[in-house]
Amino acid sequence: MQISKHKTTKTIIIISDSYVWKKYQNYILKMLKKNNSVEIIKWIGPRGEKLKSIKNYELATNHILSSSHDINKNSTLIAIGGGAVSDFAGFIASTLLRGIKWTIIPTTLLSMVDASIGGKTALNTAAGKNLLGTFYPPSKIIVDLHFLKSLSMLDYYSGYGEIIKYAFLSSKINKLLKRLDKVHVNEKIINECIAYKNKIVKQDPREEKGIRTILNFGHTFGHAFEKAFNLPHGIAVLWGIEFILRHFSKNQKLLSTFYDFTTNIANIKIDLYKKKANPSLILNFICKDKKRSSSTHIKLVTLEKIGKPRVIEVTINDIRKKLIKEFGHEYIC
Numbered sequence: 001m002q003i004s005k006h007k008t009t010k011t012i013i014i015i016s017d018s019y020v021w022k023k024y025q026n027y028i029l030k031m032l033k034k035n036n037s038v039e040i041i042k043w044i045g046p047r048g049e050k051l052k053s054i055k056n057y058e059l060a061t062n063h064i065l066s067s068s069h070d071i072n073k074n075s076t077l078i079a080i081g082g083g084a085v086s087d088f089a090g091f092i093a094s095t096l097l098r099g100i101k102w103t104i105i106p107t108t109l110l111s112m113v114d115a116s117i118g119g120k121t122a123l124n125t126a127a128g129k130n131l132l133g134t135f136y137p138p139s140k141i142i143v144d145l146h147f148l149k150s151l152s153m154l155d156y157y158s159g160y161g162e163i164i165k166y167a168f169l170s171s172k173i174n175k176l177l178k179r180l181d182k183v184h185v186n187e188k189i190i191n192e193c194i195a196y197k198n199k200i201v202k203q204d205p206r207e208e209k210g211i212r213t214i215l216n217f218g219h220t221f222g223h224a225f226e227k228a229f230n231l232p233h234g235i236a237v238l239w240g241i242e243f244i245l246r247h248f249s250k251n252q253k254l255l256s257t258f259y260d261f262t263t264n265i266a267n268i269k270i271d272l273y274k275k276k277a278n279p280s281l282i283l284n285f286i287c288k289d290k291k292r293s294s295s296t297h298i299k300l301v302t303l304e305k306i307g308k309p310r311v312i313e314v315t316i317n318d319i320r321k322k323l324i325k326e327f328g329h330e331y332i333c
């Protein structure tokens with residue numbers, strides 16, 4: 001791993017979470033200290049979604065700006081961690097002094113294949129997930145598979161969630177995954193996912209043309225399940241994919257492909273993570289989602305076949321009916 005670009009950088013701001021920093025600080029500092037001219041400021045926050053709060057944004061930016069080190073437009077911020085860290089740190093990079101350069105060192109599978117790519121940054125609010133955010137691509141992403149050795153099984157599963165999403169959107173990734181007996185995370189799969197996301201993002205960097213929308217496959221319901229049940233992002237996305245295929249796709253073969261991937265290849269028992277809920281609560285989260293197109297309709301990404309996603313508009317009432325089917329009448333308030 002080299003960070004050659006930082007040879008000319010005076011101050012480096014490190015943002016990470018408590019677990020990653022404790023486990024990898026020596027590894028990271030060794031890497032950065034190869035360059036003597038570097039001064040380091042660090043802000044280490046809590047793990048997971050808790051990090052992406054307005055409160056932590058305030059704490060981190062106050063800490064950085066009140067530091068005795070010189071922070072200027074030549075300073076570089078480095079996000080070291082999973083997707084929560086890069087979403088949060090990217091938001092800071094995009095707003096600090098109206099934008100400074102930043103680098104991501106992704107340390108989870110999910111952040112390697114998805115969250116670090118595409119330049120979306122985000123904070124959560126009480127109203128919903130990722131409702132504050134900017135488009136602000138990093139100048140560099142350093143993927144080092146060494147970090148995956150310490151990943152928990154649940155966080156691996158979460159990463160598989162996004163890989164399986166790509167396997168529905170891209171027939172190339174689909175074939176690649178099908179050739180495996182069990183998902184062995186290897187460089188080839190990671191590189192294909194990165195290449196696929198880069199290709200889509202390049203065509204529609206700010207999600208204005210409707211092309212990038214396809215990457216939200218599984219995410220409209222996924223985000224609501226993630227928030228309602230406190231699930232890891234990729235697990236919630238898997239449930240979101242299954243929900244879409246079950247309720248909004250006419251092609252039932254896709255559902256068996258889904259179970260092939262989750263049960264046979266990735267060995268994820270998605271039912272274990274499902275919980276009962278009030279459909280109104282889930283609907284409430286869905287209505288706050290950014291994909292809402294009007295007061296009565298929501299945009300959903302569904303699939304005609306592997307490699308052929310389609311954006312459809314459905315009524316909120318239709319979604320309500322499907323949620324009742326999934327969770328039952330008795331929970332309606």
Ligand SMILES: NC(=O)c1ccc[n+]([C@@H]2O[C@H](COP(=O)([O-])OP(=O)(O)OC[C@H]3O[C@@H](n4cnc5c(N)ncnc54)[C@H](O)[C@@H]3O)[C@@H](O)[C@H]2O)c1
Binds near residue numbers: 019081084111147234
């Ligand atoms: N910006 C985007 O385009 C985009 C895309 C997908 C997901 N996301 C966001 O990414 C987040 C989910 O990503 P994530 O699962 O990487 O989140 P995360 O950063 O919360 O990491 C998950 C857990 O793994 C731990 N961890 C990180 N690296 C580790 C390592 N090497 N070994 C052991 N444990 C490690 C973390 O401490 C944390 O507890 C969500 O907030 C989601 O909204 C963003």
